[in-house]
Amino acid sequence: MLPDVAPSARRPLRALRALRSVRRAVLAHRRLLAAALAAVAVAAGLQASAAPPPATVPVTVAARDVPAGRVLAPGDLATAAFAPGTAPDDLATEAVGRVLASPLxxxxxxxxxxxxxxxxxxxxxxRVALPVRLPDAGMAGLLRVGDVVDLVAADPQGGKPTLVAAEVPVLALPAGPAEHGGTGGTALGGRLVVVGARPDDVPVIADAAARLFLSYAWRV
Structure with missing residues (x-):
């Protein structure tokens, strides 16, 4: 029972006691509220971390710098994750054991x-891809993929050199010098070069490579 005070004085006392009761209730439940908020934060973090990673596609890439002419081994290759739509077209599906035409x-x-x-x-x-063996490995070693040359043939027994094919692009140099003791030679001698020949020039180039001394001149 409230003390014997005037009615006008009772209302502030009741309000003060009610405020104190609310404050005590808040303080009593403060830890519970903090724990609940922490649980909500942890749940939100777990949900964010559990979100699936972005979609990717596996792509075969060079594991290190690889020179032209190398027969690709498993150690030369690795797998990288590319975003869908970012991988180049015409990816090689079975690259191990293939000969590299240009550096990677x-x-x-x-x-x-x-x-x-x-x-x-x-x-x-x-054009068609035509392998041609140049008899002088050192001369062939001066070529680079992308060069455009004129193929010239000469008879080792004498005779005037003749133009075999003009404006022939060099597509690949499969037998690199590093693969043959630094000379570029093979059991057959010379150096193998893949050129882009016109179909009509293929028989002429093949005949000259088999019977004559085949050389080249750079196109300026």
């Missing part, structure tokens, strides 16, 4: 146009 940088995807084969003529419409 570490992390670069392995595509068909980087391997010796029919895809080498991509970008050279109307």
């Amino acid at each position: 940088r570490r992390g670069e995807p392995v595509t068909d146009v980087r391997l010796v084969g029919p895809a080498l003529t991509e970008g050279h419409p109307g």
Whole structure:
């Protein structure tokens, strides 16, 4: 029972006691509220961390810098994750054991146009990929993929040199010097070069390579 005080004085006392009761209730439940908020934060964090990673596609890439002419081994290759739609077209599906037509940088995807084969003529419409053995390995070693040359043949027994094929692009140099003791030679001698020949020039080039001394001149 409230003390014997005037009615006008009772209302502030009741309000003060009610405020104290609310404060005590808040203090009593403060730890419970803090624990609940912490639980909500942890749950939100777990949900965010459990979100699935972005979609990727596996792509075969060079594990290190690889020179042209190398027969690709498993250690030369690695798998990288690419976002869908970012991988290049014409990826090589079975690159191990294939001969590299041009150098690859570490992390670069392995595509068909980087391997010796029919895809080498991509970008050279109307041409076919033709392997030609140049008898002088040192001279052939001066070539680089992308060079455009005129193929010239001469008879070792004498005779006037003749133009065999003009404006022939070099597509690949499969037998690199590092693979043959630094000379570029093989059991057959010389150096193998893959060129982009016009179909009509193929028989003439093949005949000259078999019977004559085949050389080249750079196109300026």
